[in-house]
Amino acid sequence: MTATAGSAPFPRVLLDGRFQHTLHTPEMDVGYLDRGSGDPLILVQAWGPRPGATASLVYGRVLERLARDFRCVAVDLPNYGLTGPVEYHEPVHDVSARAVLAVMDHLGISRAPVIGCSMGATTGIDLALAHPGRVSALLIGACHASTGGDPYLITPFPSEVSRLYAEADAAPQDAGLLRRMLHALWFDPDLVTDELVDALQTVRAARSDHWAAERRSVSVPHSNMSALAELRMPVSVVHGRCDRMVPFEQALAIGSYIGHADVRLLSRCGHWPPYERPAAFTEAVLSLLGRL
Structure with a gap:
């Protein structure tokens, strides 16, 4: 079964x-999922294979529970899913934050908890620092605090997954390289199914404009680490213990700058906690919301 977005299945x-929408803005189209009712939650997609990874894929396993009590608005990152194509020459998380704000403004959401994983978490940090009045609570993890990354103390750089991603991105027709990258991205090899690999390859071919726009773009590094201490809203950090893209030492570093943040390390979990450990991730979300 397929959902049609423009000309690309x-x-x-x-x-x-069933829940997908596209917002047309002067800068770019922004794809978002809107599911459930109640107080709003904003969820921002994780980094992964471009352009087929979506917020719907990343958060689909937690939305069934969260949508019982909340209006869940999950936003696709620039040049992923239904967002884009957009070419940029600035910190990529600034572009992402504008996309999130555009959706919030369109839906009349003035303030809400923001939940992010990986690149979506760094986007949440950007948003909370630039517009603290719009973010009532922040759940982040599997991320750097800064565009361009933060220094590693122990783990080699670049990470294993980032190297495998570069190989797969250089040969977009090679499903084997994509499969290899996914096996490193997630802890459980059973998550890498033929159906998923085929689907990601299908979208790569159908939406090559998104892929090409990203390759033409330049993300300008920008550090947020020293500014983290300015955050005053409740913050939780949730990170996979077996993350081979962003090592869990980054969760400890971020937590050290945000003195009031809770930090959770999830065992047997790689780079996408909401996808790999949905029950534990959902519990972390509900625990954070209980602090409001």
């Missing part, structure tokens, strides 16, 4: 068309 495994 998205297999259901990547995008749930």
Whole structure:
């Protein structure tokens, strides 16, 4: 089963068309999922294979529970899913934050908890620092605090997954390289199914404009680490113990700058905690919201 977005089909495994919308802005189209009712939650997609990875894929396993009590608005990152194509020459997380704000403004959401994983978490940090009045609570993890990354103390740089991603990105027709990258991205090899790999390859071919726009773009580094102490809203950090993209030492570093943040390390979990450990991730979200 597929959901149609413009001229490109998205297999259901990547995008749930029942809840998907596209917001047209002067800068770019922004794809977002809107599911459930109640107080709003903003969820921002994780980094992964471009352009087929979506917020629907990253958070699909936690939305069924969260949507019982909350209006869950999950936003696709620039040049992923239904967001883009957009070429940029600035910190990429600034572009992402504008996309999130555009959706919030469009839906009349003045303030809400922001939940992010990986690149979506760094976007949440950017948003909370630039517009603290819009973010009532922040759940982040599997991320650097800064665009361009933060120094590692122990783990080699670049990370294993980032090297495998570069190999797969240089040969977009090679499904084997994509499969290899996914095996490193997640802890459980059973998550890397033929259906998922085929779906990601299908979208790569159908939406090559998103892939090409990203390759033409330049993300300008910008450090947020020293500014983290300015955050005053409740903060939780959730990170996979076996993350081979962003090592869990980054969660400890971020927590050291945010004195009031809770830090959780999830065992047997790689780079996408909401996808790999949905029950534990959902519990962390509900625990954070209980602090409001």
